[in-house]
Amino acid sequence: MKTFNTLLAGTVACLALSTSLAHAERGADGELKILFWQAVSTMNPFLSAGTKEVYASSMVIEPLARYDEKGELVPWLVTEIPTLENGGISEDLLSMTWKLMPDLKWSDGSAFTADDVVFTWKYCTAPDGGCAQRAQYEGVKNVEAVDPQTVKVTFEEPKPYPYSAFVGAQSPIIQAAQFKDCLGAKAPGCTDANFKPVGTGPFVVTDFKPNDVITFEANPNYRDPDKPAFASVTLKGGGDAASAARAVLETGEFDYAWNAQVEPEVLEAMMAAGKGRLEISFGTQVERININFTNPDPALGDKRSTKEAGPHPSLSDPAVRRALSLAIDRDIIVEAGYGQSGKPTCNIVPAPEAVASTKNDSWCLKQDIEAANKLLDDAGWARGPDGIRAKDGVRLSFLYQTSTNSVRQATQELVKAMWAEIGVDAELRNASASVFFGGDPASPDTFQKFYADVEMYTNNFDGTDPEKYLAEWLCDKMPSPENGWQGQNIPRYCNAEYDKLVGELSRTSDLDKRAELAKQLNDMLTEEGAHIPLVHRGDQSSFAVTLDGILMNSWDSQVWNIADWHRKK
Incomplete structure (x- = not known):
């Protein structure tokens, strides 16, 4: 072994x-x-x-x-x-x-x-x-x-x-x-x-x-x-x-x-x-859209975007989360914003090769507007007079935030247009990167607080083994007022089976078995819509x-x- x-x-x-x-x-x-x-x-x-x-x-x-x-x-x-x-x-x-x-x-x-x-x-x-x-x-x-x-x-x-x-x-x-x-x-x-x-x-x-x-x-x-x-x-x-x-x-x-x-x-x-010159290397960076599993309604005060706020009014529906991913053309996003420093992906763990899954590529990697519309139709989300879908008084209209950057704002515009094709509206917002990623518990605009419906950014993990990274989606890792909004489980995703599988990964020594478990965990996050992976990004920086x-x-x-x-x- x-x-x-x-x-x-x-x-x-x-x-x-x-x-x-x-x-x-x-x-x-x-x-x-x-x-x-x-x-x-x-x-x-x-x-x-x-x-x-x-x-x-x-x-x-x-x-x-x-x-x-x-x-x-x-x-x-x-x-x-x-x-x-x-x-x-x-x-x-x-x-x-x-x-x-x-x-x-x-x-x-x-x-x-x-x-x-x-x-x-x-x-x-x-x-x-x-x-x-x-x-x-x-x-x-x-x-x-x-x-x-x-x-x-x-x-x-x-x-x-x-x-x-x-x-x-x-x-x-x-x-x-x-x-x-x-x-x-x-x-x-x-x-x-x-x-x-x-x-x-x-x-x-x-x-x-x-x-x-x-x-x-x-x-x-x-x-x-x-x-x-x-x-x-x-x-x-x-x-x-x-x-x-x-x-x-x-x-x-x-x-x-x-x-x-x-x-x-x-x-x-x-x-x-x-x-100067550009240096590019590929590791584990993924530009993704995170889905907020909790309710970010400002009317909830200190409870917004916490477990106490309850599930999100519409994003708690798996059909909605899947449709949002199906509607996105990742190839266009890579071509417009990343070129040689990006690759379309459906994985949150895109590398190394041994742990990179291909399971979700068949439904996720290529845009499918028809499939997305059918999912929403079947789930009872009907288009209103303005073309935006709704059910039981809840409209599919989302606040979509990210950090201020021309590539990210262009990606937001592209995604907004793609979602419009399936009857989903998006209000775009961006915040200074210094604030968005700053972690100040007093700021309402940090990505950890997630006072929005969906948000986009890049993250990665050190080294080549994803165990500690995958542990970030454990139920007890959610940001909250109790931990100064510093938890790593940004989507507030919670699945007992996922937690159990992370525990199994931590106890497994066989390389092939570890790789399979990592792929299972990666696939679970994508299939259940904890996030929408977009681009496997290369590290790209400029040097004199x-x-x-x-x-x-x-x-x-x-x-x-x-x-x-x-x-x-």
Whole structure:
């Protein structure tokens, strides 16, 4: 029987380094200028599920292990990846032991120890804490410091694939001394710690202006004395995807702009200036439309979009959810907005190939207006004088929200027109990406609060194993006022059979069986309309032609190896 542990023992690789000449000394290349058109709202990824927060913070705080550009698990703050073969994972699969690298220091010069790892677990699982990354700790019973350099993780039941907690950019270690008074409901109020976390990464925050500018300087206590090559980093936020890409590709004002979600023809014209290049890699990103299973009616007050609000008046009907998907022409959306950086998909888990299902392609991948109309007719949703369908006084008219971006607004317009063909109306709304993905529990416009009927955005998961990602749709992961709106189950989907199948996946070690279970879970989400997958997106960002050492990574953070970035000599 093949197991993940057996496979991992043979594939864990040493951390890849840039093939070009390394820089000679720390700070020799001056300033690095970065542009995120989705501005960063916090440097604490436990308080925001937004990719922008995860990426920015990964320059400062780091996990024990992470995934390289090939999707392979590599040691980061530890000496090796625990496996059955090296004794790091117990024979009964109930525990694993991490050995920290010796002499690691936080950026303030203090020692990095096992107590910091234990504290991180306590922080993210604290009652009333609302940790956005809580799914990373699913099934963890206890974390203990065996000694200052040794961490033991114990699981509630045998865990054949244990690489979740403290692995990947979404599960970094935070300093116990800095966050000790920030547990539970106190977490959002720890502004200094959330904006300027002490870290082990190559950079430290010197100034943080929420949703605007972050300045960093090289970490004087970074473990490699010759890195990073850049003495400082300025990360500017705001604007839009097109202006961000232009600032690198056409004007050369910036060195790196994340997420070039820009129409293909526009990018092609920008690159003619010769100032920059595009890097594209495919991982697990999917642009999707989430369906709200709960009632978002503003009249419900604090109960809106929660379990207490009750089921959605029309989207609780499976026929409506299926019809909305059938009406969409994914090929047109890819052609208009993504080009070579997108592929039509019906999967929320589109990669790696071993876990990518094809079961739903037969009904979902190609537009079928006739089938969608028949579904609604048969379900009793009749067209009114204005052409919009209704039943029992409930109209199929939906508030459709997303973040502000020209590609997304164009997609909204396309989908609105497609839905009109089946008698469904859509009111379009967009919010600044900084707000939409910011995770502020006081804002009504975050994607977690989901004060709309449907909403569109992209999400993905670290690494190549989807177990922890699929756990995000468990019934107990719904955002709510009780968890600071930080749950990951954005559609508020709840299915006891789904929860049971996730539990089975967590107990399964055989590779082929795990792949089949992952496909079943993926198919269940699509078939039941928890979301409408649209586009398997490639990571696409722009880089200055003078920047070297880039290893584009779709399995972790795009800046995962920023310590190796440098100017071409």
